[in-house]
Amino acid sequence: MDTDLLLLLIVLLPAAGAVLNGLLPLMWPQLRRSEAAIGAVGTACVAVPFVLALVLFFQGFAEPYVGSFYTWMGVGDFSVSVAYRVDHLSLIMALVVTGVGALIHLYSIGYMHGDRSFWKFFAYLNLFIFMMLNLVLADNLLLMFLGWEGVGLCSYLLIGFWYEDFKNSQAATKAFVVNRIGDFAFLLAMFILVREVGSLDFAEVFAAAGEMTAGTLNAVVFLLFIGATGKSAQIPLFVWLPDAMAGPTPVSALIHAATMVTSGLYLLARMSSVVLMAPTVMGLIAVTGALTALVAATIAIAQTDIKRVLAYSTVSQLGFMFMASGVGAFFVAIFHVVTHAFFKACLFLGSGSVIHGMHHVEHDLRRAGYKDPFDPQDMRTMGGLGRFMPRTRWTYLAATLAISGIPLTAGFFSKDEILFKAFEFGYDGHLFAWFVWSVGIGTALLTAFYMMRSYMLTFEGSHRWPMAQRVHPHESPWTITAPLVVLAALSLVGGFIGLPKLAEKAGLANWIHGYLVGHGTHHGPVVEAAATAHVSVGIEVVLIVLGSLIAIGGVWWAWRFYALHELTGDERIRLRFGGLYRWWQRSYYWDEFYDKVAVRPVVGGAENAFAPFDNRVVDGLVNAVARTAQQISRMARHLQTGVVQAYALAIVLGVVVVIALMVR
Amino acid sequence: MDISGAYDSILYDIAGGFSLLVLLLAGIVCIVWDIFENDEPVLPFVAAMACVVGIVWEVRNLDAGSSTVFYDSIRAYGLASYINITILLSALATVILSVPYLKRIKHGYGEVYALIVFATAGAVMMGTANSLVTVFVGLETMSISLYILAGLVRRDEGGIESALKYFLLGAFSTGFFLYGIALLYGATGTMYLPEMASGFIERGELTLLFWAGIALFFVGFLFKVSAVPFHMWTPDVYQGAPTPLTGYMSTASKAAAFAALVLVLYYGLAPMPVAAWQTALAVVALVTMVLGNLLALVQNNAKRMLAYSSIAHAGYVLVALTAGTSQGYAGAVYYLLIYSLMNIGAFGVMALLEWDDKEGRLQTIDSLAGIGFRKPLLGVAMGVFMFSLIGFPPFGGFFGKVAVFAPAIEAGYTWLAIAGVLASALSGYYYLRVLYVFWMRTEEQADPAVRARAFPVSFSSAAVVVTCALVLLVIGFIPYVRDLTQIYFDASVFATMP
């Protein structure tokens, strides 16, 4: 088929789904109950684009193809157009977005069953996919920004989906406000580029980047990075993501694990040739990523809410990706984006399945007359769920092993590649990379530990919920478990698209490296840092073994520890680390810090200074103008006396005036 | 005299004036049919089909080179097609909206549709005129039909008063208009617009006769487009006339009058220094915008408010004409298209929400409190129209305003454009008040009569309103329409002008 047509279909089908699911039930409320139809339309509108994207994928596109559909308003030389870019990078992202997206849509049919706003949920999800596709397929920064803001909007809508609970809408607002800070930086970067380059098209920006002064370049890259930290939840703007778990679990899986939060990495990868020209900022990116990874991993150890563990784990994994970007290995960052999408989506959906089950437990408990509060997301009241939910258990375990980096799983390849690239960059003479590498190694160990902890507390050990003899959860329906199985399988084997360099000896190339960066004379869309010194094979083997040992060690340690102590294991850790543990539990008091430093002063200033000014001076002025206009109007309306002859007289006077003005 | 070739051009003429002929034919069919079968329900269908056929024909001929037909008396193709589409769209919407409305007020007479079609034929003739005779005949055909339509509900003292005022003042201004034509004819020696230029170039100096003629001629147009101080009939007539027909008066007749004025300025008076009438137009535009918006502020009746708003919008178009450049004329024509959509839509919504059985002349805006929640479709559509009338991006009205104000700034009339923007800022107050009443008041605050009423919305009416709203949402983003409008006024296209 024609590429333009395919592109349009890919982008517009989700939009059509959003319109169908959003408008029809809005107008005809009786349609809202036909969940099967709504779910089918919603899922098909993402699954079909996935298939179409696969068609594009197999067509190649070694050379980028730009499909320009519509040019809006040109102002001077600057024009804004809706143009989509098909190259290896955008194809990979589009495949992840639509593929994982379709699975999560399928999952949502079961998960959201019976929800009052089922239709709205699917409309939002489809809108999200549409916006996300705009983000990854855009050929200019402005269209990308449109998608960027659009996904932010959808994220806001979906976090606050159950807005009747004030806590949820607060979380949504928080996510939105924090994201705005990053978006503002993104906007500034675009302003600078418009001034310097006069265009926001990627091709022109790349071409002109070399001519910019170092200062401007650093500023642009820095601002883009700040934009990325907002959307991708890095220090200092990561605080919104854990709260974002207030949304329905499919949302957490789709938006806050697999797709939207990785758009910052996509931005850096897309701009890789520009980013590479600002080595100072790259150092900052890598160190920020490393610190975020470590901080989030430590916090994750101390969380008891199953979704919050995964949220901090996401922040931590995103930190890993930023580490990769910071050491110039953008393609590895994208590689980790892909594998992470598999296993983290699987984990979130698994947790959703667990929560689904625990909701039934809560329901049964209430029926049995249990009155105390019960939190279906709290791991402390789970335990031993594996017996009742076998499919959820095994898939969750597979994804846990993958994220921990057990050899030959997806996470093993991508995480190892990140650490290896950091090591190589340090070896190449960049001192900060050593720091990044060592933090990464430590964090990898923590990752294996806290993920295994969450698995053990949830699926193994004794049943800790009340009246465990009488009530127990059930396995979820197939629409929930089928996506789990697919994602778990991908978590196990998905890593083979990026084999380590070692494999070259056996004649196996690193596919994703070749695909994104290119090999030989062919150049892909992603650029990587040129390395002068190469790490020897011996060291590489040592590093791989080290990585494997750390992963296996962490998993084994957590397994032993929690199999033995179960819930008291947490208590032991708390006693061991004391004050530090409290910091972890409270997320290093980031929220409190922001509250003191930013939120309160701003709110206080608004209440005490701006509000009175606005009320008295600004409003007063506006009201005065409005009142004056109305007064004049009241007087002037009496000109209209209602007598025809007065009107005729006005015409005659008008004739006289017009003649007087014209005759000379 | 050789008349052997008299029939040679007939096919060409029929093709060029096709939509006009179809309209006239449909009008005659309607009126004759009505004689034999009184108030036959098929008549509106005939009228609508005539409009549809006309629109299709004109759309097909949009890109054809401009020319003249019927012995140079009317223009065809290109710009003429564009203008005709604007007029015919208004007419089509009016016919569709009128059917359920007139049925409700029990005035669904067959001749109404014949009159709408005749008025449209007059508007088309006027909007594409190439000769002063055609302008006059078109204007009168349109006006006389509208006088009758305004007084359709002749048992209601409001309706008949509105017809009387319209008729008396219309006929009165026709006198001035005709006098202007006579003087212009005397000054240039021709009735044909393109020949007028050479006419007064031959005569050398421009006489008092000429200037007075131009002035009186303008007055006729300014009356039709309801510019201050020739506007006074507008609120009274709009308030009393049946609502969908008011929408027609405020769009099709205004578009036709403006189009004719543009043709006169662009073809007839082109070689003259624009400065000659710029001052007069600028002054009229200024007072029209200011007074129109100012007086709309305190109106309680929705139709009267919309009447003053339509006066203000005439002022915006005059700003573009003041510029006197091809961009200005293009902007004016583009604005007319968008303005027609917004106003037909707004009057359509008001027609559907009418409850006083007095053509809406008694009902206040406040009486419809909270209606948006009961009729969400109409409420949302009204939101689009109001925001568009304010000129709020991304609605069509915004792009229209850009198209009329930007040429004025380029032509050095920055102060006028600023005044226009300030005046339209003022307009936000009364447009948003409608939305405030629709959406932010509760239904309990509505008039009891409103609460008791069901306000049925037929599918066809809803389709018209929704279509207008949707087009307004996207039209600004269709560069083709903007560019097209501009192309008609780029000199090269008229290099072969007769």
Place this chain on the structure above:
Amino acid sequence: MEIALSWYLGLSAVLFAIGVAGVLFRSNLIIILMSVELMLNAVNITLVALSQYMGEVSGQILVFFVMSVAAAEAAIGLAIVIAIFRNKLTVDVNNINLFKW
């Protein structure tokens, strides 16, 4: 003796002014209608005179259109006046001021 063009134009202007004055100052609707007719016919004189003076025929063609338009307007106008009279039992223009402000 030939009558100069200016006399025709002057006559026409005077008649037109009388018509305007009639519309402005008389209060009987019928007389106002007649004044409007007077305005139109005043213009007709100008048109015929100019046409004759310039030896160009289109002015006189327009006169025929004007006459038919005037007839149509008279018909409509009288119909409206009758409807007004049925409603209000008056043809005094000062009493017709339902709409104002």
